[in-house]
Every structure is written in C-alpha cells, then in structure tokens.
Amino acid sequence: MRSKLAIGSLIVILGVIALIMTGVKQSSARHMTLDSLLGPPSEDVAGRRIQLAGCTVVPGSIEWDEYRHRPVFQITDGERQMQVQYTGNAILPDTFQDRAQLVMEGHFVAERARFEAEMVMAKCPSKYEGENYEEHRDTVGEPTAATGN
Template sequence: MSKNKKIFSALALMGMAIFIMAFASMPAAGSKEITITNLVKESGKFDDDYVMTQGLLIKDSIQWDADKLELRFEIYDENETVLQVFHKGVQPDNFTDDVIVIVEGFFQDDGIFEAEKVMTKCPSKYEGEDMENYDGEMHKELFNDSQE
C-alpha cells in the first residue's frame, strides 16, 4: 500500500472514530419519544432507556428548592395520566399552569421520571401574544392536536 493510501486510511478512521464518539456522547441522540400514558403503563419496557416525553404542567405540584437546585413537579397528558418528575438543575422561567413541558431522562423504578433536561413550550410566547391574554384552553387543544 502506498504512503498516500495509508495516510488517507488513517485519517478516514480517525474521522469516523470522532464522529462515533461525538454521537454516542449525546444522550438525546438515542432518546425515544414516549407518551406519558405508555411510559407509565409499560414502565418496565423502558428500563435504562433515555426517553423524552411531554405533558401539561400542573402548577400546584411545583416544589422548588433553590438551595439544592432541585425541582419536583407533575405533568399530565390528554388521557389525564400524571407523571411525577424530578430535576436537578434550574427551574425554567415560564413555569405556568398548563404550559407544555418537554422532559428528557430516565424513568425510575419508584415511578418518578428523573429528567436531565426540562424545556417548556408556550405558543403565546412564540406567537407574539402577551401573557395577560394567554388562553390556557387553546393551549390544551394545541397540545392534544400535537399528540395525534
């Protein structure tokens, strides 16, 4: 094999190795999107799987410990199935009643979802409407339509 072919082969292998390491180090790349109902009903099926789910926030369930940076809350889906969530990190700014919350992480044996990422999605924020005119019922309809 010529010297140029050896160098090209070595560079190609190094490039593939870097790509594989970068892709494997991103847990979200291997996440499965599961509905809350399926996650709760078939919890054993997702042991050790990095999953993503979304639901509407139950504002009364929020427990925020700023000293420990621990956040506990509940979300529910269109079937009214409730999921308890624990997150070690910062609380999102727009945590309001019926905001869509997207969580990524692991479903634990004790029935609590341990979220590594917590994101919120608020249509009124992206449509340029002010929060004083926020329509929670419209938000629920949009959420339910996105689940179908």
C-alpha cells in the same frame, strides 16, 4: 499523488466515523413520550437515560423546594400523569411554568413511578399557536365584539 490523496481522505473519514461512534455511545438518551414510558413495558428503561417529550406541566402542581431551585411537579400528556423531580444544577428556564411544554432528560425511577430530570427545557404556553378559538379565548381574553368575518 492520487493514491496518497485517497489514503489521506480515508484516514480523515475513518477518524470522523470513530469520533461519532464513540460520541453516540457515551451521550445517548432514548426518546420517549409519557405514553411509551408508562404504557406496557416494552423493554427495560431502568438506568437508561431518557429524553421525555410531548408533555406539559399540570397547572398548580409545581412544588418548589425551599430556595425555589429544584421543584417536584406533575406532567401530563392529556391522559396520563406522572411526577417529576428536578435534580439538575442549572436553574430551570424562565419559561418553566404551569402548562409549559417540556422536553426533559433524565432517568425513570420505577419504584417511585417518578421521573428524575437532570435537564429541563420548556416552551412557554403562550407560544402555542392554537387553532381553537375556545383555547384562544382562554389565553387571550374575552372577546369585545363579535365582528364576524
């Protein structure tokens, strides 16, 4: 029974590993930031699925299409800027707006220096827990009284 058990568990483990391996091969995206995408080209990114994170929407840059479905917009990491075209099917999340932090998946089109995003996830800027009072004042409003602490 022991050896049978060992064989049984081996089959399950091998099956799971095979499943995971093929799964990874079929749906992986390279995680990049604007810096690594636009910086000195370390490798070929053309045709590769990329997950782009660590960027925010440049305020005022969102240009919607006719039916407010697939916009073109600019993203920035504070230094660099890039254009993004949304090509996905689902509507963009409600949190997609000026200054929203984004995580996107899609492809980089080098000829147009543009990112074509098939999937966009957005975090609303108000969720950002800023340590900086200046920033805080910008989002929260002018102070009424400086009471000190």
